[in-house]
Amino acid sequence: MHIMEGFLPIEHAVGWSVAAAPFVAWGIRSVNHRIRENPEQRMLLGVAAAFTFVLSALKLPSVTGSCSHPTGTGLGAVLFGPAAMAPIGAVVLLFQALLLAHGGLTTLGANIFSMAVVGPFAAYGIFHLARRLRASLAVSIFLAASLADLLTYVTTSVQLAWAFPDPAGGFTTSFLKFAGIFAVTQIPLAVSEGLLTVVIFNALARFNAQELRDMGVAPDAKGLA
Amino acid sequence: MLIEQSAYANRWRGVAPAAKGLFALGGLVAAFIVTHRPAAGLGIAALLATVTLGGARVAPGLYLRVAAPALFFLAISALSLAVSVAPEAQGGLGLHASPDGQALAAGVAGRSLAGLAALLFLVLTTPLTDLIALLRRLRTPEVLLDIMVLCYRTLFVFSGAVQDMRTAQAARLGYGSRRQTLRSLGGMAANLTVQIWQRAQALHLAALARNNDGPLRFLTTPHPHARRDIALAGSGATALVMLAWAARMVTP
Numbered sequence: 317m318h319i320m321e322g323f324l325p326i327e328h329a330v331g332w333s334v335a336a337a338p339f340v341a342w343g344i345r346s347v348n349h350r351i352r353e354n355p356e357q358r359m360l361l362g363v364a365a366a367f368t369f370v371l372s373a374l375k376l377p378s379v380t381g382s383c384s385h386p387t388g389t390g391l392g393a394v395l396f397g398p399a400a401m402a403p404i405g406a407v408v409l410l411f412q413a414l415l416l417a418h419g420g421l422t423t424l425g426a427n428i429f430s431m432a433v434v435g436p437f438a439a440y441g442i443f444h445l446a447r448r449l450r451a452s453l454a455v456s457i458f459l460a461a462s463l464a465d466l467l468t469y470v471t472t473s474v475q476l477a478w479a480f481p482d483p484a485g486g487f488t489t490s491f492l493k494f495a496g497i498f499a500v501t502q503i504p505l506a507v508s509e510g511l512l513t514v515v516i517f518n519a520l521a522r523f524n525a526q527e528l529r530d531m532g533v534a535p536d537a538k539g540l541a
Numbered sequence: 542m543l544i545e546q547s548a549y550a551n552r553w554r555g556v557a558p559a560a561k562g563l564f565a566l567g568g569l570v571a572a573f574i575v576t577h578r579p580a581a582g583l584g585i586a587a588l589l590a591t592v593t594l595g596g597a598r599v600a601p602g603l604y605l606r607v608a609a610p611a612l613f614f615l616a617i618s619a620l621s622l623a624v625s626v627a628p629e630a631q632g633g634l635g636l637h638a639s640p641d642g643q644a645l646a647a648g649v650a651g652r653s654l655a656g657l658a659a660l661l662f663l664v665l666t667t668p669l670t671d672l673i674a675l676l677r678r679l680r681t682p683e684v685l686l687d688i689m690v691l692c693y694r695t696l697f698v699f700s701g702a703v704q705d706m707r708t709a710q711a712a713r714l715g716y717g718s719r720r721q722t723l724r725s726l727g728g729m730a731a732n733l734t735v736q737i738w739q740r741a742q743a744l745h746l747a748a749l750a751r752n753n754d755g756p757l758r759f760l761t762t763p764h765p766h767a768r769r770d771i772a773l774a775g776s777g778a779t780a781l782v783m784l785a786w787a788a789r790m791v792t793p
Contacts, residue, residue, distance in 0.1 A: 321657045322653040323614075355754070357741070359748070360737070360738070362689075362692045363691060363744070365691070366691070366696045366698070370699040370700055370703055370733070374703070374730070395734070407689055408692070410689075411692060411696075414663075414669055415664070416610075417661060420657070422569060476618065480645065480649070482625055483625060483639055483645075489625070489626055497621050512723060512727055515726070515727025515731075516727045523731065527735055
């Protein structure tokens with residue numbers, strides 16, 4: 317769910333950009349470090365960004381029968397780690413604004429914060445926590461992808477509620493209003509995306525285990541290949 | 542992608558991207574100046590849309606189709622701003638249309654429409670490659686530019702792959718039921734996931750074969766009238782901002 321161009325007041329637009337910038341900068345630093353060690357990975361992020369963009373354009377049948385688009389944050393965070401997801405997400409969100417008019421330039425910082433910072437970190441943390449608690453790979457992946465989606469949408473609702481507190485009830489009422497309205501589309505989407513990500517990992521483990529092992533993919537996703 | 546079609550086919554394709562960027566920036570600034578003045582916001586939006594449709598000759602139908610998702614978001618969000626949830630006298634919660642909320646919703650809608658029109662002006666007249674070249678001139682970090690260049694190139698390669706896989710899956714009734722659809726989409730995404738590493742490796746080898754181990758540079762289109770374009774766009778942007786200021790002064 318992208319906040320559209322011009323929707324946030326200027327202080328909030330600038331504030332969220334300032335909040336998102338260190339994560340993107342840190343991501344770029346860690347990516348540069350990784351490329352110095354493995355020069356053959358220098359094309360990886362650009363290609364991964366294109367993958368995320370194309371994935372987010374797929375139409376996913378939603379539980380309620382409507383259609384929605386996956387975010388790909390859960391999958392990306394487990395494959396590439398949350399640090400790399402910040403610059404990848406920043407570029408994907410910029411492209412979505414410039415090529416699809418989803419989101420905007422002044423709201424880019426807020427959208428990066430919810431979708432390329434909170435989502436991936438949540439997915440990564442939940443995935444590893446679930447694995448440590450001995451949940452199966454499928455359950456861990458499902459929880460990571462769907463809860464990352466939910467947290468992204470909660471973050472967006474917080475951003476909107478903070479910018480526009482309810483005249484009567486303040487922040488809390490406003491948050492409940494935004495979260496309630498967007499829950500109609502976002503909760504089914506979280507379930508669908510969780511299921512889709514499990515199917516993706518099952519297919520990867522079943523058909524491409526050797527390739528993934530050879531390429532040293534997802535060293536963090538223990539038990540995947 | 543509709544925006545790409547228009548960006549390459551509009552009448553102002555050859556105008557310097559810096560000029561179009563400057564005018565769009567003027568539109569964005571104007572949008573924020575007229576905050577909480579819905580009529581002025583609508584006016585700025587209409588002006589920007591007129592320039593896009595009349596000046597750059599973007600098709601009106603295409604313009605509306607591109608704007609539709611953002612307008613849908615605006616409708617839902619403005620609605621939730623306009624109504625207020627408050628406890629009722631006889632217990633429970635009730636929905637009220639509050640005058641404060643309606644004024645806020647109208648103000649935000651005006652600003653958002655003006656901002657959206659400025660964004661649409663930029664993206665519907667300027668191809669992304671030109672925008673990336675503009676970002677390079679504005680000293681964007683090289684790593685981000687490299688990701689953008691590669692992302693833009695690979696985007697269409699992946700889109701082609703998705704279309705082919707979809708056709709193949711559909712021919713085998715892969716989208717017959719909802720369960721099948723999820724399975725087919727998962728298989729397709731898994732296939733694409735493996736291609737990330739394969740294509741990145743192939744691109745790396747291709748770059749090495751051409752002795753490239755640094756940033757990816759491409760020739761940019763020359764814009765012989767860049768100065769004139771920038772001067773014109775600059776005066777247009779200034780006029781927009783001054784108009785917005787005037788509207789702000791006139792309306793309370």
